[in-house]
Amino acid sequence: MRLSKRFINVEMAILETASFVFYMKTILLLLLSFVFIQCNAQVKDSTNMQRKPIDQVLKSNQEMLLAIPGVQGFYQGEFDNGDDCIVIMVDSLKDVNIEKFPDSLEGYPVRVEETGKIEPLGGDQK
Secondary structure, eight states: OHHHHHHHHHHHHHHHHHHHHHHHHHHHHHHHHHHHHHHHHHHHHHHHHSOOOHHHHHHHTHHHHHTSTTEEEEEEEEOTTSOEEEEEEESOTTTSOGGGSOSEETTEEEEEEEOOOOOOTTSOOO
16 A cells, blocks of 8 residues: 555656646746747837938938049939938949949948939029
8 A cells, every 4th residue: 555655646746747847848938939029029129210310311421422523412212112222323333433332321221323414504503
């Protein structure tokens, strides 16, 4: 009779340990899932929050852009998918060193466009 009580107690201990391990694994999995989801959400939010408005980026980089030889001007553009970009207008793509232009400015992609020389209309205006 003593042996069977011991066997039952050992069997119960094994079952309790297995249940405990199962619950701990479940809790750990849920905790890791929560942490992953929160980190992923923060990364998405931080990329959108860190960018200044594009008009401020254009204004703060105006002197630098106009100092590049061949640059006629720049403006806020848009890709086909609706994403904003900065378009730099140059008089001739053949005459400018395309490597002098940045790939992006403060998170906004840059596109270079050939426009030809831009001159004011109507000659001398006062």
